[in-house]
Amino acid sequence: MFDLAVVSQILWTSFATSSYFVLFAVAFALVLKVNKVFNFAQAGVMTCGFYAAYVGVRILNLPGYAGFMLGIAGGVAMSFVLEYFGFAVLRQRKASAMFVFIFTLIVSQFIAYAVMMIFGTWPTTIFASMFWPVTLVGGIAVSAWDVPAIAATVLVLTGLWAFLKYSRNGQFMLAVADNADLAELYGIQKDRILMLSMVMAGVIVSVGMFLYGSRAQVQAAAATELMLFAVAATILGGIGNIWGAAIAAVVLGVVQNSSILFIPSAWQGFLLFAFLFFAIVLFPRGFRLPERRNTLKRMAVAPQALSDGKGN
Amino acid sequence: MSSTLEIRGLCKSFGGIVVADSIDLDLSPGRVLGLIGPNGAGKTSLFNLVCGVVKPDAGSIRLDGQSLEGLPTYQRARMGLARTWQNLRLFPSLSVMDNLMLGPRVYSADRLVDVLFRPAQIRANEAEARDRARDILERTGLSPIAQSRVQDISFGQQKLVGVARALMNDARCLLLDEPMAGVEGQTYALIQKAVRDIAASGVAICVVEHNVAFIRDLCDEGVFMFAGKVLARGSVEQLIADPHLTELYFGT
Amino acid sequence: MDFVYSILIFIGLFVILASSFDLVIGHCGLISIAHPIFYAIGAYVSAMLSKQSGMPVPLSILCGGVGALLASALVSVPALRVSGDYLLIASIGFQLGLIELAKHFHEIGGAGGLTNIPSFLIKDFGRESYVVLVLALAGVTVLFIRWLTQGPYGRMMTAMRDDELAFSMLGRNAIWIKVAVFAIGSGIAGIAGGLYAHYFRFIEPDQFGLLQSSAVLTMVVVGGMRTTMGPVIGAIVLQLMPQVITFFNLPPSILGPLQGLLFTGLVLFFMFVRPQGLLPAADLWVGRKPLEGAGHSGKEARS
Ligand SMILES: Nc1ncnc2c1ncn2[C@@H]1O[C@H](COP(=O)(O)OP(=O)(O)OP(=O)(O)O)[C@@H](O)[C@H]1O
Ligand SMILES: [Mg+2]
Numbered sequence: 046m047f048d049l050a051v052v053s054q055i056l057w058t059s060f061a062t063s064s065y066f067v068l069f070a071v072a073f074a075l076v077l078k079v080n081k082v083f084n085f086a087q088a089g090v091m092t093c094g095f096y097a098a099y100v101g102v103r104i105l106n107l108p109g110y111a112g113f114m115l116g117i118a119g120g121v122a123m124s125f126v127l128e129y130f131g132f133a134v135l136r137q138r139k140a141s142a143m144f145v146f147i148f149t150l151i152v153s154q155f156i157a158y159a160v161m162m163i164f165g166t167w168p169t170t171i172f173a174s175m176f177w178p179v180t181l182v183g184g185i186a187v188s189a190w191d192v193p194a195i196a197a198t199v200l201v202l203t204g205l206w207a208f209l210k211y212s213r214n215g216q217f218m219l220a221v222a223d224n225a226d227l228a229e230l231y232g233i234q235k236d237r238i239l240m241l242s243m244v245m246a247g248v249i250v251s252v253g254m255f256l257y258g259s260r261a262q263v264q265a266a267a268a269t270e271l272m273l274f275a276v277a278a279t280i281l282g283g284i285g286n287i288w289g290a291a292i293a294a295v296v297l298g299v300v301q302n303s304s305i306l307f308i309p310s311a312w313q314g315f316l317l318f319a320f321l322f323f324a325i326v327l328f329p330r331g332f333r334l335p336e337r338r339n340t341l342k343r344m345a346v347a348p349q350a351l352s353d354g355k356g357n
Numbered sequence: 358m359s360s361t362l363e364i365r366g367l368c369k370s371f372g373g374i375v376v377a378d379s380i381d382l383d384l385s386p387g388r389v390l391g392l393i394g395p396n397g398a399g400k401t402s403l404f405n406l407v408c409g410v411v412k413p414d415a416g417s418i419r420l421d422g423q424s425l426e427g428l429p430t431y432q433r434a435r436m437g438l439a440r441t442w443q444n445l446r447l448f449p450s451l452s453v454m455d456n457l458m459l460g461p462r463v464y465s466a467d468r469l470v471d472v473l474f475r476p477a478q479i480r481a482n483e484a485e486a487r488d489r490a491r492d493i494l495e496r497t498g499l500s501p502i503a504q505s506r507v508q509d510i511s512f513g514q515q516k517l518v519g520v521a522r523a524l525m526n527d528a529r530c531l532l533l534d535e536p537m538a539g540v541e542g543q544t545y546a547l548i549q550k551a552v553r554d555i556a557a558s559g560v561a562i563c564v565v566e567h568n569v570a571f572i573r574d575l576c577d578e579g580v581f582m583f584a585g586k587v588l589a590r591g592s593v594e595q596l597i598a599d600p601h602l603t604e605l606y607f608g609t
Numbered sequence: 610m611d612f613v614y615s616i617l618i619f620i621g622l623f624v625i626l627a628s629s630f631d632l633v634i635g636h637c638g639l640i641s642i643a644h645p646i647f648y649a650i651g652a653y654v655s656a657m658l659s660k661q662s663g664m665p666v667p668l669s670i671l672c673g674g675v676g677a678l679l680a681s682a683l684v685s686v687p688a689l690r691v692s693g694d695y696l697l698i699a700s701i702g703f704q705l706g707l708i709e710l711a712k713h714f715h716e717i718g719g720a721g722g723l724t725n726i727p728s729f730l731i732k733d734f735g736r737e738s739y740v741v742l743v744l745a746l747a748g749v750t751v752l753f754i755r756w757l758t759q760g761p762y763g764r765m766m767t768a769m770r771d772d773e774l775a776f777s778m779l780g781r782n783a784i785w786i787k788v789a790v791f792a793i794g795s796g797i798a799g800i801a802g803g804l805y806a807h808y809f810r811f812i813e814p815d816q817f818g819l820l821q822s823s824a825v826l827t828m829v830v831v832g833g834m835r836t837t838m839g840p841v842i843g844a845i846v847l848q849l850m851p852q853v854i855t856f857f858n859l860p861p862s863i864l865g866p867l868q869g870l871l872f873t874g875l876v877l878f879f880m881f882v883r884p885q886g887l888l889p890a891a892d893l894w895v896g897r898k899p900l901e902g903a904g905h906s907g908k909e910a911r912s
Contacts, residue, residue: 083694134881143640144880146697147826150642151876154823158869166862265866269819273705276698311713318706325699326687408778434780446775448768450894458761459768462780466761469789483761506893526780 054185055303061191062260063298064198067291068253069271070278071202072246074290077279079222079242085149086127087250087275088268089156094120094251095258095268096160098171112171117251124247127152128240153269160265168262175260194256201252202291205245218242222285274317280324359422361386361561362407362438362530367416369406369585376402377413378585384530384561389552391576391593392565395606399585400565401443404532408440409433421529435462437529441519441536443565447507453518454503457490458483460525490525496554497521498547513544520551530561537568549575569597581605614736618808620848621743622801625750627828627840629797634826635834635890636758637790638770642822643684643700644798646707647677649817651799652806653717656726659807666729670803677799678792685791689784696791704822711814722813729807743804750797755837757793759897766790767894820869827872831879833886842887847872 069091076084097119101112131152135145177188209215220228221238229235257263257271275290278297282289301316308316360383369377376399384390392400405411407418409430418425425433448456465482466472472479494500497517502510507518516536523531536548552575556562566572572579572593579593583605589596596602630644655673658664664672688699712720730738757763765786769776773783806812824847832843851868859867879886 083698138884140884142694143634143638144884146640147642147830147876148880151823151826151873151880154819154869155873155877158866158873161866162863162870166866266819270705273698273702277702280695280698315706315709315713318702318709321702322699322706325691325695325702410774410778429782430774430777431780431782434778440778442775442778446772448771448775450767450771450892451764452893452895455764455894455896456768458764459776459781460779464761464765464779464781466765467781469762469786469793472757472760472762479761522779 050184052303052306055306056299057185057187057191059299059302060295061188061195062302063295064194065253065257066271066274066278066294066298067198068201068249068256069275070282070290070294071205071287072249072253073272073275074279074282074285074287075205075242075249076246078285078287079218080132080239081225082132082145082149083276084246085146085272086131086152086156087149087246088153088272090120090123090127090247091250091254091268091271092153092156092160092265093123094247095171095254095263096164097122098251098255098258099164099169099263102171103169103173109172113252113255116171116255117248120247120251120254121244122247123156124243125240128243132239132243133236153272157265157269164265166264168264168267170260170262171255171258175262177260190256190260194260197252197256201249205249205287208245214238214241270314270317273321277317277320277324281320281328360384361421362563363417363419363422364407365417365419367403367406367418368414369402369411370414375399375585377406377416379416380585380587382580382587384563386529386559386561387556388577389556389562389564389575391572391579392563392582393567393569393572393579393593393596393606394582395608398582400582401534402585403582404440404534404563404565407433407532408438434526437462437526438532439523439526439528439530440532441516441523441534443534443538445515445519447515447518447522449506449508451507452504453494453499453507453510454487454490456507456518456522457493457525458486460522461486461489462526486525493521493524497524497551498543511544513540513542516540517544517548517551520548524551524555528560531555531563533562533564533566535565535567537566537571545571569593573597611736614740616848616852617740618743618804620845621740621747622805623825623828623844623848624747624841625801625804626798626825627832627844628747628751628754629794629801630825631829631834631836631840632754632758632797633791633794635829636754636763636770637766637787637794639685639787639791640694640697641684641700641791642697642819642826643704644794644825645817645821646700646704647681647795647798648802648805648821649707649711649812649814650677650680651802652812652817653711653723653802654799655803656723656806656812657717659727660723660725666727666803666807670800670807673803673806674796674800677802678796681792681795682788685788689787689791696787705818708814708818718813720814722811724811726806726810726812728810731808739808743808746800746804751837751841756897758835759895761896762786764894764896820865820872823869823872823876827876829886830876831886833888833890835890836886836888839886839888839890847875 073084073087076082076087094116098112098116101107101115102109107115131148132145135148177190179186179188209219217228217233217238218241220231220233221235225235274297275294278294279290281293281297282291297320301313304313304316362384364380364382367377367380380403392403394400402411406413409425409428420433420436420438423436465479465486491500494503497520499514499517499521502514507515510518516539520533520536533552537545540548549571552562552564564572564576576593579591579596580587581589581596581602589599589602626644626648633639633641633644651673654676655669658669658672659666684700684703685696688695711717717723730742758766765781769781769783769786777783828843828847829840831847832841833839850871854864854867854871
């Protein structure tokens, strides 16, 4: 069972599968870094993104790329609604962190129930078939899904990286992440930037859900578990470290998928909760990476400092 | 005389900002030390380090000879360390009286088991704490507003409540962070008197203050801090007269 | 008549759940929505103890409560040691993970649920007696939480919510208070779980998931956090409301989501339109009479 071919096959497949995990984790980490919320409503955005694509492809019989666009439109629309009618209002009202937490959780469940009402509880996929043709590359079966999925993920990550590094808005975003009030003093429109980061997260998770939904079955509650995975990766990657979250997501994805080698498949679902728990118990502040000299280093202050502010 | 608080080689930096650069400092019982320095010198940070709000990079802190290393804030408080905060940090959902009631080193309801199974003891502890609080409120002139909400009283009175709450601790060492900022008139005199009384009872006190008159009236000695370093220690007059320090202070 | 009894029992149980949840989330300010998992632990522990080892039901219910109390520490101690924010995540992970785990254990019924749980009181004294028991315990719970929150412990929780750092600086151990209150709230939920199990005699893992979480949360938010009667009113209103839906004879595939939609929709509505809930809590914490001390009650008490 442990021969090289099997192991490398499983490693490849789990690597390919972790592509969407990476996207979910990056989106979650981005919103946590910039908007300073544990956005559990991301599950709702994911659900919207998926079902928009689903409606496009399966119900309206649109071609795949149109469904993809529709999916992104769905995720973005939901992100917009969340920020505009939710977070912005709560911010203005100076609602407590607990209030915002409850809001994000309840919204994602509200969406899940709404979707259950509309589409039922049966799992579905974006395309009629979730099986993809396979080519053998050096003894490893590579499905037609794998390469585009990895390519899309790399593309999104590169885009995000370039955006944060080179675009004006990206720099503004980092400034807001570092110190929102200070950024506002320098004339950055905080609300616009926060909206932008929410919308970008919406795009990212919609791409992720399109990938996921074209390969696995989705039902209304599925997004919650996928999002918890992203939460675990975000914590392991170190709060405020987007790329750390991405790397952690790959590692967790590979571990979970290759766990078929070690544990019965019935228990695979349980692994997610083990990750979550161990992330919090063992690595609450993420893996300690060597400190980079970077002007934005202060973001690495753990959540404690985020919530306490400085002790004056 | 041995010192109540003994700080040796204390270092701390946030990213690139050095807030404590191998600080050595002693606070002696019954003496009031004034901590002077420009904004951002690291005065509040020094208090945070002593209280365990911020963890030092290096160095040791001893209270009455006992090391405070690694102890959480609440344990330091129980060992006799009390402080006030630059931005007050009173409990807005509690009355003045209840703000004080939480101050004793040993609180009536610290142990849940006692709350559930020893109501008589709780009642006795509460009564004792209340008497103590009344006494302190009396001394600080806050008795008339004991039942008011802290938002409803004047800023000077709020500052005074902060000091009064710290006094409940019966502390060995008291750290006051800008007790006079924004305070004037009668309250000014009340705070001054309160600090004098506490010092007279053998408590070691450290006051951060920008109000030079207050420092001069009150402190036995002064320390000048700049960029996380203790630059000079001496009588307040000396420190104020030093042109070099004045220049640093006003940042010309 | 059985239908009415069931509703009354549900009301009683949810009064217990909502009040104890309010203690955790409202009074102590701990963000966690995993309350139903402790309800589940109480139910399973009590059911298994009485079913397998023939333990008398009152004792097994008590053990269920203790089990839930201890289990809560598994979540709260590691999470709270780091920061309050992590409790929510750890507790959701614990809740969903444990439900997943329970589905794989055939010894406790697996995903199909645990059946034939021993009943209590009903055979000897009729269903009415159980209704009385549950409602009485609900009353005791409400009074106990009121007593606790209006005493010196309530003063501590209030201050801790206001400013945890200043609170620690006074010598109070915030982590321990959080762990203790989380444990008490969870223990009470565990007892409610035992009461549930021995009346309905059937429990299954999926009952205690996120739908249940949002139901309890809704009761507290709608009723009014940090009030004695808020969770009670919330529990009654939100127990009766879904009953109205059941009269429409909808298929279960619609009914479940519809209830969920109702619960979560109500929370959202209240959050934005009336965030304080039906009964708003007072801004100022005021303790019980002997604590308030208008006169010199302290000195009198000692002499
Ligand atoms: N938690 C923290 N993270 C990052 N930087 C911090 C933190 N706490 C303090 N600083 C920085 O350390 C420096 C010293 O701050 P501190 O509050 O100790 O100054 P201070 O002497 O009390 O000044 P002031 O007179 O204005 O009160 C400041 O530049 C501040 O921004
Ligand atoms: Mg300061």
